[in-house]
Amino acid sequence: MKLDDLSYKYVENEPFISGLSQEVPEGQILSIIGPNGAGKSTLLQLMSGQRQPDSGKVILDGQSLSDLSLKQRAQKIAVVQQQNQVYDRMTVSDVVKTGRAAYHSLLATIPDSEISEFLKTADLTDLADKQITELSGGQQQRVWIAAALAQEPDYLMLDEPTTYLDVHFQKEIMDLIKQLQREKQITVIMVIHNINTAFKVSDQIWMMRAGKLVKTGTVSELEDERLLSELFASEMRIVDVPDYGKYVVDINR
Numbered sequence: 001m002k003l004d005d006l007s008y009k010y011v012e013n014e015p016f017i018s019g020l021s022q023e024v025p026e027g028q029i030l031s032i033i034g035p036n037g038a039g040k041s042t043l044l045q046l047m048s049g050q051r052q053p054d055s056g057k058v059i060l061d062g063q064s065l066s067d068l069s070l071k072q073r074a075q076k077i078a079v080v081q082q083q084n085q086v087y088d089r090m091t092v093s094d095v096v097k098t099g100r101a102a103y104h105s106l107l108a109t110i111p112d113s114e115i116s117e118f119l120k121t122a123d124l125t126d127l128a129d130k131q132i133t134e135l136s137g138g139q140q141q142r143v144w145i146a147a148a149l150a151q152e153p154d155y156l157m158l159d160e161p162t163t164y165l166d167v168h169f170q171k172e173i174m175d176l177i178k179q180l181q182r183e184k185q186i187t188v189i190m191v192i193h194n195i196n197t198a199f200k201v202s203d204q205i206w207m208m209r210a211g212k213l214v215k216t217g218t219v220s221e222l223e224d225e226r227l228l229s230e231l232f233a234s235e236m237r238i239v240d241v242p243d244y245g246k247y248v249v250d251i252n253r
């Protein structure tokens with residue numbers, strides 16, 4: 001995937017993203033980090049086709065994303081939103097089947113056998129017939145990830161996948177994402193607030209501020225106190241934690 005001269009505005013005559021070009025590292029985990037309002041979600045939505053750029057293109061396999069039909073797009077890109085609408089009376093299986101809609105004309109005729117693999121990967125087999133509203137936040141997040149996987153995408157995009165989860169479930173979801181990336185060789189693109197989580201799980205990082213990519217590179221290239229302090233306008237230090245490694249702390253007084 002390539003971002004070619006993307007521009008996007010929320011307010012007339014005030015471009016928020018302007019002339020942004022960047023190559024997406026394929027088959028890796030990429031995290032977009034930056035302060036509130038930096039444009040991380042906006043950029044992810046442009047990359048997933050949920051938002052159309054005012055000018056420029058997102059190029060996928062030589063084609064502009066905007067030239068693909070909804071179904072073609074859904075076979076290439078799956079998105080896990082920050083907040084998902086939870087429908088009463090939908091079982092885990094029903095939700096995961098929605099991910100197969102990219103390959104069928106009718107949801108009602110999708111066989112259970114088609115989703116068993118995705119339920120298994122997300123460790124949901126035993127919960128398949130439960131109502132989604134009966135599940136914990138962490139379990140629900142696994143259901144959305146399974147539905148995204150059922151699209152068999154090349155790109156899995158997640159906006160803050162662990163926001164409402166406690167530390168235990170945060171780790172569980174991140175481990176699942178890492179496992180999926182390894183097993184399926186997909187490209188994972190995430191917006192993550194927690195810098196340490198981003199550094200721990202990612203191969204590549206994009207640092208974003210005020211609608212611009214201020215720095216891109218590997219985790220080791222961007223684990224830099226000065227860069228982080230500038231990005232977040234706050235004094236950041238990197239400390240060494242035994243049995244963990246580098247850990248970023250904010251020492252703002």
Ligand SMILES: Nc1ncnc2c1ncn2[C@@H]1O[C@H](COP(=O)(O)OP(=O)(O)OP(=O)(O)O)[C@@H](O)[C@H]1O
Nearest residue numbers: 010011016034035036037038039040041042043191
């Ligand atoms: N629907 C909208 N209408 C108008 N302005 C918007 C809209 N959505 C976002 N913005 C503005 O665009 C800018 C970028 O927002 P975006 O949500 O992409 O940032 P973000 O980096 O994801 O932020 P956060 O970390 O707070 O989630 C912000 O200034 C925001 O106020």
